[in-house]
Structure formats: C-alpha cells, structure tokens
Amino acid sequence: xxxxxxxxxxxxxxxxxxxxxxxxxxxxxxxxxxxxxxxxxxxxxxxxxxxxxxxxxxxxxxxxxxxxxxxxxxxxxxxxxxxxxxxxxxxxxxxxxxxxxxxxxxxxxxxxxxxxxxxxxxxxxxxxxxxxxxxxxxxxxxxxxxxxxxxxxxxxxxxxxxxxxxxxxxxxxxxxxxxxxxxxxxxxxxxxxxxxxxxxxxxxxxxxxxxxxxxxxxxxxxxxxxxxxxxxxxxxxxxxxxxxxxxxxxxxxxxxxxxxxxxxxxxxxxxxxxxxxxxxxxxxxxxxxxxxxxxxxxxxxxxxxxxxxxxxxxxxxxxxxxxxxxxxxxxxxxxxxxxxxxxxxxxxxxxxxxxx
Numbered sequence: 001x002x003x004x005x006x007x008x009x010x011x012x013x014x015x016x017x018x019x020x021x022x023x024x025x026x027x028x029x030x031x032x033x034x035x036x037x038x039x040x041x042x043x044x045x046x047x048x049x050x051x052x053x054x055x056x057x058x059x060x061x062x063x064x065x066x067x068x069x070x071x072x073x074x075x076x077x078x079x080x081x082x083x084x085x086x087x088x089x090x091x092x093x094x095x096x097x098x099x100x101x102x103x104x105x106x107x108x109x110x111x112x113x114x115x116x117x118x119x120x121x122x123x124x125x126x127x128x129x130x131x132x133x134x135x136x137x138x139x140x141x142x143x144x145x146x147x148x149x150x151x152x153x154x155x156x157x158x159x160x161x162x163x164x165x166x167x168x169x170x171x172x173x174x175x176x177x178x179x180x181x182x183x184x185x186x187x188x189x190x191x192x193x194x195x196x197x198x199x200x201x202x203x204x205x206x207x208x209x210x211x212x213x214x215x216x217x218x219x220x221x222x223x224x225x226x227x228x229x230x231x232x233x234x235x236x237x238x239x240x241x242x243x244x245x246x247x248x249x250x251x252x253x254x255x256x257x258x259x260x261x262x263x264x265x266x267x268x269x270x271x272x273x274x275x276x277x278x279x280x281x282x283x284x285x286x287x288x289x290x291x292x293x294x295x296x297x298x299x300x301x302x303x304x305x306x307x308x309x310x311x312x313x314x315x316x317x318x319x320x321x322x323x324x325x326x327x328x329x330x331x332x333x334x335x336x337x338x339x340x341x342x343x344x345x346x347x348x349x350x351x352x353x354x355x356x
Contacts, residue, residue, distance in 0.1 A: 054152035103139035148179035168312025198309035
C-alpha cells in the first residue's frame with residue numbers, strides 16, 4: 001500500500017539554494033556555509049548540496065584540489081564554519097550504473113524524502129558480478145525519478161542492504177540530505193531492527209544475547225565466521241527471543257544490536273542452530289517436507305523451502321524531517337508461513353511437542 005505524508009517542518013542539514021550564489025556544471029559553483037552546516041565535513045556538505053555524484057566521487061574531487069574554502073585548498077575532512085565561502089569545480093558526471101526495469105515493488109511507505117520497500121526473497125539489492133539485472137536498484141530506477149546518489153551510480157538510494165534471500169523491510173533515500181541523516185542513524189545504532197527466523201533444532205534458552213566477533217572466513221570468501229582477535233573481526237551482538245519451539249526447529253524473533261555482514265546467520269550457526277535452508281551456513285539450498293519434519297515416509301521430492309528462513313520484519317527510525325519515531329512492518333511472507341504451518345500441524349499430531 002502506498003502511503004503519503006505531508007511535508008513536516010523539521011529538516012536535516014540545509015544546503016539548498018539559499019547557500020548557493022551562482023555556477024553551473026561547467027564552472028566553479030559558489031556556496032556560502034549556512035549556520036546549520038557548522039562542523040560538517042566539506043565532502044559531506046557537497047554531497048548533500050550537489051545531486052548526481054556519490055560521496056566518494058566528491059571526496060576524490062576535493063582531494064584533487066577541486067574545492068577551495070575562502071580561497072585556500074582543503075582536505076575532504078575539512079570542517080566548515082558558518083559564513084565561509086566555498087568554490088567547487090564540479091567533476092564530469094559519472095555514467096548511470098543501474099538499468100531501469102519495470103519490476104513491481106511492494107511499497108510500505110513513501111514521502112518526499114524516502115521510500116520503504118518490502119523486498120521479496122531472491123532479489124539482489126544492487127548489481128554485482130553474476131547479478132546485473134532484476135535487482136532492487138533496477139526496479140527503483142524505473143519507478144522513482146529522484147534517488148540519492150551517495151552510494152554511487154550502481155546503488156541509487158540504497159542506505160542499507162539485505163542479503164539476496166532475506167525478505168522484508170528496506171529503506172531507500174530519495175535525496176542526499178535524507179540519505180546522510182538515515183546513514184547516521186544506522187552508524188550510531190539508534191535504528192531498531194527486528195527479524196523473524198526459523199532455525200534448525202531446539203534453541204536452549206527462551207531469550208539470550210549472542211555476543212561474538214565476526215570476521216572474514218579463513219578459507220571461504222563468501223562466508224563470515226566467528227573470529228576473535230583477527231584484523232577483519234568486529235564486535236557483534238544479537239538479542240533473540242524464542243517465539244515457538246517445535247520438534248525439529250525453533251521460531252525466533254531477533255534484534256541485532258550491530259550490523260555486521262551475515263550477522264544473524266553466523267550467530268545462530270555459532271550456537272548450533274543455523275537458519276533453515278541457509279546454503280552457506282546450514283548446507284541445504286532447499287528443504288523437502290521429509291527433511292523439514294524428519295519423516296522418511298513423506299515426499300522427499302517436494303520443495304517446502306528454497307531460501308534461508310530469515311525475514312526483516314520491523315524497522316524503527318527517527319523520521320529525518322519530523323524527528324519522531326516511525327515504525328515500518330513487513331508481514332511474514334507466504335513461504336515462511338507455509339513452513340510454520342507444516343511444523344505446527346506435524347507437532348500437533350505427535351506427542352512430546354515443545355512450545356514456549
């Protein structure tokens with residue numbers, strides 16, 4: 001469902017036309033630093049002020065001498081003060097890296113600053129080797145005329161990401177200023193994230209916090225691993241709560257406190273309960289009814305599930321303009337409903353079921 005909101009009065013960093021004197025793409029643009037930009041890095045300021053370029057592109061341009069503050073060359077990390085005058089020579093625009101495709105999107109929310117999408121399983125967020133079409137960014141490029149470009153031409157609007165086979169809530173920025181505001185919330189860990197997962201086996205505790213550092217796997221380039229005191233390792237924390245136990249699996253709610261690559265998947269594998277049908281960490285790319293319920297007499301050829309049973313269910317942020325908390329929820333998709341129904345029906349017809 002597409003929802004629209006009136007434009008609130010509160011705004012993030014203002015770097016609009018009131019701070020620009022003159023200029024065009026083929027000559028130096030002139031800016032006067034407004035009060036709201038006090039202490040802002042110049043590369044961040046320029047990213048919010050000039051559309052069509054990623055922050056990395058503008059950082060490199062500043063590093064190459066394209067920006068002067070009060071007539072002096074500065075580094076990309078230079079912190080601005082109100083009233084300073086910036087002269088910036090805009091670099092040639094980069095080619096667009098996303099091919100627009102007419103792919104339907106399930107829109108959970110939209111206003112003038114950002115859009116929230118319920119990403120289906122199997123959809124890659126942005127183009128990469130082996131996945132050049134059918135991506136979320138291709139769909140976004142088709143449906144929206146304006147998206148932030150901080151992430152570069154291949155990642156229009158992308159503030160954060162979900163794995164290809166993880167479904168659920170993902171936020172997309174329409175402007176650079178909104179993108180920066182949202183990115184800061186993710187970086188400062190004020191975003192509240194809630195996932196639903198179905199894990200193999202019986203999870204011991206009703207609720208617990210898994211705290212284990214995650215780094216690159218020592219042998220498999222596509223995997224992450226629990227690695228202590230390694231150069232690639234970063235602290236990672238995931239709180240979980242058991243929603244329901246079954247004879248062969250556990251239905252969980254998880255709240256990652258950090259945002260490491262594959263964090264929930266690695267942490268659940270670490271405690272001995274990998275997510276169902278997680279090819280990388282459980283070893284299964286698909287599950288039949290016989291495998292799911294551990295009943296040899298059932299059909300071993302049907303497909304009960306063919307992707308990891310992980311869903312980004314709920315996300316709460318501070319609205320970049322109103323400053324008020326706002327929550328977005330994506331309902332549990334049909335394939336995970338099907339698995340839960342099969343588990344519940346199987347346990348109800350057998351003795352010794354375990355529920356929380």
